Amino acid sequence: MxxxxxxxxxxxxxxxxxxxxxxxxxxxxxWQITAETKMEGMNMKMPAMTFERCVTPEEAEKxxxxxxxxxxxxxxxxxxxxxxxxxxxxxxxxxxxxxxxxGKITYAAETFDEEMNLVMKNPRSGESMKVDxxxxxxxxxxxxxxxxx
Numbered sequence: 001m002x003x004x005x006x007x008x009x010x011x012x013x014x015x016x017x018x019x020x021x022x023x024x025x026x027x028x029x030x031w032q033i034t035a036e037t038k039m040e041g042m043n044m045k046m047p048a049m050t051f052e053r054c055v056t057p058e059e060a061e062k063x064x065x066x067x068x069x070x071x072x073x074x075x076x077x078x079x080x081x082x083x084x085x086x087x088x089x090x091x092x093x094x095x096x097x098x099x100x101x102x103g104k105i106t107y108a109a110e111t112f113d114e115e116m117n118l119v120m121k122n123p124r125s126g127e128s129m130k131v132d133x134x135x136x137x138x139x140x141x142x143x144x145x146x147x148x149x
Contacts, residue, residue: 026055027055027060027139028055028059029054029142029143030052030055030139030140031053031055031140032052033053033136033137034049034137035133035135037049038133039130040130040131052140055139056143076092076095077093078090078091086106086107086108087104087107088107089102089103089104089105090102092116092118097121098120099118099120099131101118102117103115109139110138113134113136114135114136115133117130118131118132118133119131
């Protein structure tokens with residue numbers, strides 16, 4: 001698996017866990033999210049990925065519950081999900097790709113900062129590699145139907 005494809009896999013898996021429903025008074029609307037990924041052993045810096053996503057009123061309303069959010073990657077299991085004020089923490093284990101780690105998000109109504117520290121098993125070599133990901137998000141307006149949901 002190429003490093004770029006692996007990084008995309010990590011980014012997608014990371015977004016399957018508490019990027020949006022991490023708790024707190026989150027506002028519905030269009031959000032811009034930037035993901036920065038650092039992979040152990042890489043000689044070059046990976047480019048940041050930025051995209052937009054629509055947070056529905058239903059998702060915003062569910063924010064702040066004590067249940068971990070349900071991600072799209074069904075092979076990932078979130079455990080030890082805790083909310084303390086405006087900070088949520090969790091642990092995650094995924095089967096495909098094989099990885100485990102922990103995350104923390106600090107949020108406000110119109111912004112969030114998330115960090116994930118993961119260990120991912122390279123499917124080709126079987127070696128473990130450390131992957132750190134930082135996500136930042138900000139509400140940039142109302143949804144207009146062109147965003148990912």
